Amino acid sequence: MELQNKATSLWRNFFNVRMVQIRTFHMTWFAFFACFFAWFGIAPMMIIVREELGLTKSQVGWTIIASVAVTVFARFFIGWFCDRVGPRIAYTSLLLVGSLPVAGIGLANSFESFLIFRLLIGVIGASFVITQYHTTVMFAPNVVGTANATSAGWGNLGGGVTQIVMPLIFTGFIVGFGFTDAAAWRASMVLVGGVTFGIGIAYFFLTQDAPDGNFKDLRAQGKMQSKDKVTGAYFAAMADYRVWLMFVIYGACFGIELLVNGSIALYFVDYFDFFKGMPLARAAVTAGMIAGLFGLMNIFARTLGGIFGDNFAALWGLKGRTTWLFIALLGEGLALMLFSQMPILVLAIPTLILFSLFTQMSEGATYSVVPFVNKKALGAVAGVVGAGGNAGAVLGGFLLKSEAYNSNWDDAYLTIGMIVTCVSVLALFIRFSPEQEAEERALFEKASIDGLQMHADQANAALARSVAIVEDYNRTHPDNKA
Template sequence: MEQHKAGRLNLTDFKSVPMRTFHITWLSFFMCFFAWFGIAPLMAVVRDEFSLTKSQIGTIIVASVSATVIMRLLLGYVCDRIGPRKTYTYLLAFGSIPVFGIAFSNSYETFLIARLLIGCIGASFVLTQYHTSVMFTSRVVGTANATSAGWGNLGGGVTQMVMPLVFTGFLGLGFAASMSWRLSMVVTAFGLLLCAFLYFRYTQDFPQGNWDELKDERKKDLAQHIDGESNLKELLKDYRIWLLFVIYGACFGMELTINNVAALYYIDRFGLDLKSAGLMAGLFGLMNIFARSLGGVWADRFGVQSGLKGRVRFLALILFLEGAALLLFSSMDILWTAVFSMIIFSLCVQMAEGATYAVVPFINRKHLGVVSGIVGAGGNMGAVVFGFLFRSESLSYGDAFGVLGIFVMAVSFAVPLIRFSPEKENFEKEVMARAMAVKSP
């Protein structure tokens, strides 16, 4: 299997199957994130139009990440059975419907329903990680997973900056504010449909071909869902998966939470206008240009030097630093110090995400889609739980961030409990040695 995969990440390659798939995958994920959080930087306008309370905004935040939990669990299973190409295409097309729908909301209730359904496109992360995992060798799979996810997550930062400008552009054309934010979401929905076409037309399920083109026996092998290391019931008993579920909630769950509340936080705490708050909030997401990839790169390096134990140790370290940086951010009262500490926190949280998914492919190769789905759902479950802190009228946003910083630091001490058998360590060392010898096309 390894000899058919790419042995290095050649970002200037747009022709080979692995790299073409890589580029379209991260671009589609970027668009999903852009659409998922497209309304977040405009929530001040929506809040005024619908006269929303802090509790209602908190409920909207929780709803925006709730549906993704179920979809991530479901799509990991589906991906193991029909392949990532069709699964991703269907998700992109379906996701455009509630994005169009939010433009027609006329009350808190209808807005809440649309926001809930938009969360389904957050499951694109599982498909992104699955697709890059089957396209790259063990030598670079952590880097490839982290880079595709990081550049996709970048959409959550870019949308904070771009959507206020799109909104302002529609205002400049003479549209009222109530129509301008709706038209901004319509433009975003068309972007999802374009990505659905590109994904179906130009990607491929596996390096050797598409699901439907492969013979039945080969299809079973490539899909990696036949009984092997364990059956599905035994898989769900693996504590390491559920520990990674919590760990990913502590990093990716925090990113989702920041994407939802950062603009409002800067408006309410520092008195910024819509565009300035969007710019400050967008700086958090822009770190995805390199931060998540950096986490994958360092995890791969630790893996080359110290095996699977090295990957786990690096994850524990960067998660602890994430919690400490969040605690620092929560205490800042001056704008420039808040932005600086937020950038440090962003660097750590996204490196922790990359490091998490540099471990995921080694938990169970036969059920990669299911494992990716469960761990990915942990990120959204974390965001759901964290969202309830921001519903509280007695807690300020800064206080809530402080509580979460302590929680993340506590979780980091549980990371070393992720262990592998000596046989597994030796097997992966052999796989790594073969991967290092593979010459990438």
């Protein structure tokens, strides 16, 4: 059953927050931004934490794995939860519960306790699934790829901003309040946890599940399938081979982004002579600033992936979306291999940016395909594919801490780049029936026409208002007509 009154445009109504679709779009990306910021808030301060807790390189590897491992299971669950209770309640619940371990990690005083909190924080990464779910139910086929990619990309931006901002907050507690290094990183995480809790409350009051209301009301009106059908649709989606191909594909793009977010600051400090002999606090800030460039590409890169997905669809239908996914993923794999071989920092930075561009375009391309795989189990597809991202990060984490690569992360990055290049071919095996291709092309064209009609109506209304203003002026100023 297709939800009605989805928005057919994003950019032309971008600041019209009175439209529930636009207001929800802004809340979803901002909530995801906060979650991503909290999720990886500790990463740029790991140089300090490693020193204080006396962590070995292997133990650091385990914390990287822990930060993304539990998210695999959380994303499987959260997709089903969205289908049952709606994205509004799902997001609110996740933000409130997830804020607790974010703040609680400040209590860690050993490797074991730090690892447990790092594991629990990973639950908040399930926010991505809700973000993609919520924008999908709010936007029509002609812009859903762009809306999904932009909301996710701007949310992922939190992973780059946290690399820059958290060291500054940490420094602020030291300089402004006289905290020790140990107290400063703990206070920084408590602050982030409190902000996350507040955003959870705001999400409940500022959004609704769908353009025409909340799921509970729509089910009562017979406009949505009942709750008892959700589980059956979930398992039907799980049996679709395309879902699992995309599970692997998303592991090769978003999974790699997660892995890089959790390791890149340490990689710069450990592998480039620029940082040799630099005080730890200064090294943390400097490496965080450089590492932040990777995440900052989310300002536009993931959106580009969605825009190209929608444009390829306009030309070649659903097959166009999967073809673009292959191209973006291939570029990511080649760029990562190139980055891994850069011997000096001045060459590593531009190749990191190139790698980031293709990685995030691949993510946007993936979720320009997701809404069309199974509309009756959108949560299941979004959740399973999203979980693939974290599964990829977990496997990459094991690679970083393995005996073969434990001292050679550059070689590990090279191997991962080769794997991504091979995985890109899987995108060409995601097929749709001729009937669905025809149906989706018709829906795409209808949404495009509706969008043009809406803009024409808005233009006519604006012209009518202008004419009315001129006529009113002429009536009130007969001696000075406009």
